[in-house]
Amino acid sequence: DAGITQSPRHKVTETGTPVTLRCHQTENHRYMYWYRQDPGHGLRLIHYSYGVKDTDKGEVSDGYSVSRSKTEDFLLTLESATSSQTSVYFCAIRTDRSPLHFGNGTRLTVT
Amino acid sequence: TQLLEQSPQFLSIQEGENLTVYCNSSSVFSSLQWYRQEPGEGPVLLVTVVTGGEVKKLKRLTFQFGDARKDSSLHITAAQPGDTGLYLCAENSGNTPLVFGKGTRLSVIA
Numbered sequence: 001d002a003g004i005t006q007s008p009r010h011k012v013t014e015t016g017t018p019v020t021l022r023c024h025q026t027e028n029h030r031y032m033y034w035y036r037q038d039p040g041h042g043l044r045l046i047h048y049s050y051g052v053k054d055t056d057k058g059e060v061s062d063g064y065s066v067s068r069s070k071t072e073d074f075l076l077t078l079e080s081a082t083s084s085q086t087s088v089y090f091c092a093i094r095t096d097r098s099p100l101h102f103g104n105g106t107r108l109t110v111t
Numbered sequence: 112t113q114l115l116e117q118s119p120q121f122l123s124i125q126e127g128e129n130l131t132v133y134c135n136s137s138s139v140f141s142s143l144q145w146y147r148q149e150p151g152e153g154p155v156l157l158v159t160v161v162t163g164g165e166v167k168k169l170k171r172l173t174f175q176f177g178d179a180r181k182d183s184s185l186h187i188t189a190a191q192p193g194d195t196g197l198y199l200c201a202e203n204s205g206n207t208p209l210v211f212g213k214g215t216r217l218s219v220i221a
Contacts, residue, residue, distance in 0.1 A: 045210075100201075105153055
Protein backbone atom coordinates (compact mmCIF):
# COMPACT_ATOMS: atom_id res chain seq x y z
CA ASP A 1 0.00 0.00 0.00
CA ALA A 2 1.43 3.37 -1.01
CA GLY A 3 0.18 5.14 2.15
CA ILE A 4 2.32 3.28 4.65
CA THR A 5 5.64 1.54 4.12
CA GLN A 6 7.62 -0.59 6.52
CA SER A 7 11.31 -1.28 6.08
CA PRO A 8 12.97 -3.64 5.98
CA ARG A 9 10.38 -6.32 5.17
CA HIS A 10 12.64 -9.07 6.48
CA LYS A 11 15.64 -8.99 8.79
CA VAL A 12 17.81 -11.57 10.48
CA THR A 13 20.06 -10.35 13.26
CA GLU A 14 22.11 -11.75 16.10
CA THR A 15 21.33 -11.61 19.79
CA GLY A 16 22.68 -8.48 21.41
CA THR A 17 22.75 -6.29 18.32
CA PRO A 18 20.68 -3.12 17.99
CA VAL A 19 17.95 -3.10 15.35
CA THR A 20 15.85 -0.25 13.99
CA LEU A 21 12.64 -0.74 12.06
CA ARG A 22 11.15 2.11 10.08
CA CYS A 23 7.55 3.04 9.39
CA HIS A 24 6.95 5.74 6.79
CA GLN A 25 3.55 7.24 5.93
CA THR A 26 2.45 9.61 3.22
CA GLU A 27 -1.03 10.24 4.70
CA ASN A 28 -0.12 12.93 7.26
CA HIS A 29 -1.99 10.93 9.93
CA ARG A 30 -1.53 12.02 13.51
CA TYR A 31 -1.41 8.64 15.23
CA MET A 32 1.15 5.92 14.57
CA TYR A 33 1.48 2.56 16.30
CA TRP A 34 3.87 -0.35 16.53
CA TYR A 35 2.41 -3.81 17.19
CA ARG A 36 4.02 -7.21 17.32
CA GLN A 37 2.19 -10.34 16.25
CA ASP A 38 3.03 -13.77 17.63
CA PRO A 39 1.22 -17.11 17.45
CA GLY A 40 -1.06 -17.52 20.42
CA HIS A 41 -0.78 -13.87 21.43
CA GLY A 42 -2.39 -11.96 18.60
CA LEU A 43 -1.48 -8.32 18.06
CA ARG A 44 0.10 -6.59 21.03
CA LEU A 45 0.86 -2.89 21.24
CA ILE A 46 4.51 -1.95 21.78
CA HIS A 47 4.52 1.86 21.57
CA TYR A 48 2.43 4.51 19.92
CA SER A 49 2.68 8.16 18.97
CA TYR A 50 0.03 10.87 19.02
CA GLY A 51 2.17 13.53 17.40
CA VAL A 52 5.72 14.56 16.63
CA LYS A 53 7.89 13.79 19.66
CA ASP A 54 4.80 12.58 21.57
CA THR A 55 4.96 8.88 22.32
CA ASP A 56 3.68 6.47 24.94
CA LYS A 57 4.21 2.89 26.00
CA GLY A 58 1.99 0.01 25.14
CA GLU A 59 1.44 -3.40 26.63
CA VAL A 60 4.82 -4.92 25.72
CA SER A 61 7.25 -1.98 25.63
CA ASP A 62 10.19 -3.49 27.58
CA GLY A 63 13.29 -3.74 25.39
CA TYR A 64 11.92 -1.32 22.79
CA SER A 65 12.21 2.41 22.22
CA VAL A 66 10.64 4.65 19.60
CA SER A 67 11.20 8.03 18.05
CA ARG A 68 9.07 10.32 15.94
CA SER A 69 11.00 13.40 14.84
CA LYS A 70 8.64 14.16 11.95
CA THR A 71 5.05 13.32 11.12
CA GLU A 72 5.82 10.78 8.43
CA ASP A 73 8.34 8.56 10.21
CA PHE A 74 8.02 6.39 13.31
CA LEU A 75 11.09 4.35 14.24
CA LEU A 76 11.13 1.30 16.48
CA THR A 77 14.49 0.38 18.03
CA LEU A 78 15.46 -2.82 19.77
CA GLU A 79 18.34 -1.70 21.94
CA SER A 80 19.84 -5.18 22.26
CA ALA A 81 17.89 -7.79 20.37
CA THR A 82 16.89 -11.02 22.12
CA SER A 83 15.42 -14.22 20.73
CA SER A 84 12.10 -13.39 22.42
CA GLN A 85 11.84 -10.42 20.09
CA THR A 86 11.64 -12.66 17.06
CA SER A 87 8.26 -11.68 15.68
CA VAL A 88 6.34 -9.96 12.93
CA TYR A 89 6.14 -6.23 13.56
CA PHE A 90 3.30 -4.13 12.19
CA CYS A 91 3.04 -0.40 11.96
CA ALA A 92 -0.38 1.24 11.79
CA ILE A 93 -1.64 4.78 11.30
CA ARG A 94 -4.91 6.59 11.85
CA THR A 95 -6.49 9.99 12.22
CA ASP A 96 -8.92 11.02 14.99
CA ARG A 97 -11.83 9.51 13.07
CA SER A 98 -10.37 6.91 10.75
CA PRO A 99 -9.83 3.22 11.47
CA LEU A 100 -6.37 1.75 11.74
CA HIS A 101 -4.52 1.29 8.48
CA PHE A 102 -1.72 -1.26 8.70
CA GLY A 103 1.53 -1.72 6.85
CA ASN A 104 2.52 -5.13 5.51
CA GLY A 105 4.82 -5.95 8.38
CA THR A 106 8.49 -6.64 9.08
CA ARG A 107 9.51 -10.20 9.86
CA LEU A 108 12.39 -10.08 12.35
CA THR A 109 14.40 -13.13 13.32
CA VAL A 110 16.89 -12.89 16.17
CA THR A 111 19.36 -15.79 16.19
CA THR B 112 -7.06 -3.38 29.82
CA GLN B 113 -10.12 -5.06 28.39
CA LEU B 114 -9.59 -8.67 27.35
CA LEU B 115 -11.25 -9.89 24.18
CA GLU B 116 -11.94 -13.58 23.79
CA GLN B 117 -12.33 -14.91 20.27
CA SER B 118 -13.66 -18.34 19.42
CA PRO B 119 -13.00 -20.69 17.90
CA GLN B 120 -9.26 -20.24 17.64
CA PHE B 121 -9.09 -22.35 14.47
CA LEU B 122 -11.77 -23.33 11.97
CA SER B 123 -11.45 -25.46 8.87
CA ILE B 124 -14.50 -25.90 6.65
CA GLN B 125 -15.47 -26.94 3.15
CA GLU B 126 -16.36 -24.44 0.47
CA GLY B 127 -20.07 -23.62 0.55
CA GLU B 128 -20.53 -24.15 4.29
CA ASN B 129 -21.70 -21.48 6.70
CA LEU B 130 -19.80 -20.45 9.80
CA THR B 131 -19.91 -18.12 12.77
CA VAL B 132 -17.04 -16.75 14.83
CA TYR B 133 -17.38 -14.89 18.10
CA CYS B 134 -15.81 -12.07 20.05
CA ASN B 135 -16.65 -11.66 23.73
CA SER B 136 -15.67 -9.44 26.63
CA SER B 137 -16.54 -9.15 30.29
CA SER B 138 -16.77 -5.38 29.83
CA VAL B 139 -18.91 -3.19 27.62
CA PHE B 140 -17.43 -2.23 24.28
CA SER B 141 -17.42 1.40 23.23
CA SER B 142 -17.46 0.13 19.71
CA LEU B 143 -16.04 -2.90 17.99
CA GLN B 144 -14.13 -3.44 14.80
CA TRP B 145 -13.59 -6.58 12.76
CA TYR B 146 -10.45 -7.01 10.65
CA ARG B 147 -9.31 -9.70 8.24
CA GLN B 148 -5.65 -10.50 7.75
CA GLU B 149 -4.26 -12.51 4.85
CA PRO B 150 -0.81 -14.16 4.94
CA GLY B 151 2.05 -11.71 4.52
CA GLU B 152 -0.17 -8.66 4.90
CA GLY B 153 -1.45 -6.40 7.63
CA PRO B 154 -5.02 -6.57 8.94
CA VAL B 155 -7.67 -4.76 6.91
CA LEU B 156 -10.81 -3.30 8.44
CA LEU B 157 -14.06 -5.03 7.53
CA VAL B 158 -16.58 -3.18 9.67
CA THR B 159 -17.18 -1.05 12.76
CA VAL B 160 -20.23 -1.66 14.94
CA VAL B 161 -21.27 0.94 17.45
CA THR B 162 -24.87 0.47 18.58
CA GLY B 163 -26.11 -2.44 20.71
CA GLY B 164 -28.15 -4.83 18.57
CA GLU B 165 -26.68 -3.47 15.37
CA VAL B 166 -26.45 -5.75 12.33
CA LYS B 167 -24.27 -4.94 9.34
CA LYS B 168 -23.89 -6.88 6.13
CA LEU B 169 -20.95 -6.93 3.78
CA LYS B 170 -21.82 -9.23 0.88
CA ARG B 171 -21.79 -12.74 2.42
CA LEU B 172 -20.57 -11.49 5.80
CA THR B 173 -23.03 -10.54 8.54
CA PHE B 174 -21.81 -8.78 11.67
CA GLN B 175 -23.87 -8.53 14.85
CA PHE B 176 -23.24 -6.46 17.95
CA GLY B 177 -24.87 -7.78 21.10
CA ASP B 178 -27.61 -5.80 22.77
CA ALA B 179 -25.45 -5.29 25.84
CA ARG B 180 -22.42 -4.40 23.69
CA LYS B 181 -20.30 -7.10 25.32
CA ASP B 182 -20.19 -9.52 22.42
CA SER B 183 -20.15 -9.66 18.65
CA SER B 184 -20.36 -12.29 15.97
CA LEU B 185 -19.33 -12.64 12.36
CA HIS B 186 -21.34 -15.02 10.19
CA ILE B 187 -20.15 -16.06 6.74
CA THR B 188 -22.63 -17.59 4.34
CA ALA B 189 -21.45 -20.04 1.68
CA ALA B 190 -17.78 -19.67 2.51
CA GLN B 191 -15.29 -19.48 -0.34
CA PRO B 192 -11.53 -20.15 -0.41
CA GLY B 193 -11.02 -16.39 -0.70
CA ASP B 194 -12.47 -16.03 2.80
CA THR B 195 -9.44 -17.84 4.22
CA GLY B 196 -7.53 -15.71 6.68
CA LEU B 197 -7.23 -14.53 10.26
CA TYR B 198 -10.28 -12.70 11.61
CA LEU B 199 -9.57 -10.24 14.41
CA CYS B 200 -11.91 -8.25 16.56
CA ALA B 201 -10.73 -5.06 18.24
CA GLU B 202 -12.22 -2.81 20.87
CA ASN B 203 -12.28 0.81 19.80
CA SER B 204 -12.43 3.43 22.53
CA GLY B 205 -11.99 6.89 21.10
CA ASN B 206 -8.38 7.82 20.57
CA THR B 207 -6.88 5.20 22.87
CA PRO B 208 -5.04 2.38 21.11
CA LEU B 209 -7.12 -0.53 19.94
CA VAL B 210 -7.08 -3.76 21.92
CA PHE B 211 -7.18 -6.84 19.73
CA GLY B 212 -8.41 -10.34 20.34
CA LYS B 213 -6.14 -13.25 19.40
CA GLY B 214 -8.15 -14.00 16.31
CA THR B 215 -9.87 -16.89 14.58
CA ARG B 216 -7.87 -18.55 11.84
CA LEU B 217 -10.23 -19.68 9.10
CA SER B 218 -9.36 -22.11 6.36
CA VAL B 219 -11.87 -22.73 3.59
CA ILE B 220 -11.09 -25.81 1.54
CA ALA B 221 -12.18 -26.01 -2.08
